[in-house]
Amino acid sequence: DQQVKQNSPSLSVQEGRISILNCDYTNSMFDYFLWYKKYPAEGPTFLISISSIKDKNEDGRFTVFLNKSAKHLSLHIVPSQPGDSAVYFCAAANQAGTALIFGKGTTLSVSS
């Protein structure tokens, strides 16, 4: 059973607009969440993370929001740029801290 879900396989956005990528999780023991960005035939690269003690973390154009009661997090990219076009993975870790559990990813396409 999937513990980390990204229900939108793809998202298309115009350059300059906001991109919102969503992620839901089922395991209430998860307390650390990360977003990774991946280009084809490359390894994922870390984008931004958030601990469960926070509800928002911001880094430049990227902001992650966490709603623990809804077991939902989202990644906002403002403004979106064509170079943001990639697959975005949501990941979660539990208190044991053994490994990350990844979602299936959302492919973001930003058109100019």
Added chain:
Amino acid sequence: DGGITQSPKYLFRKEGQNVTLSCEQNLNHDAMYWYRQDPGQGLRLIYYSQIVNDFQKGDIAEGYSVSREKKESFPLTVTSAQKNPTAFYLCASSIEGPRPGAGELFFGEGSRLTVL
């Protein structure tokens, strides 16, 4: 430059053959991981190792084996018992387990295995 090196980048294997994928890191990280990526499946954890000479099965360990004899190396063997081995394999490392403040996972560039 510090980083994670996976080799080979592309590998072809005949059915029934074992194959070993190499993963080396010079980041002085304690923890190392192997993930598999299939289209539409995201990244699934095969094995992970928090420390030298110790490793644990992930969600899809069947048909795979690993060793962690050195801190910087975590090779993955895809055995003939793995029923569907064609995939993109990603190795990663982290300073320690993925705890807040411990830092994120750093990934290699991946190895694409194709079974003919």
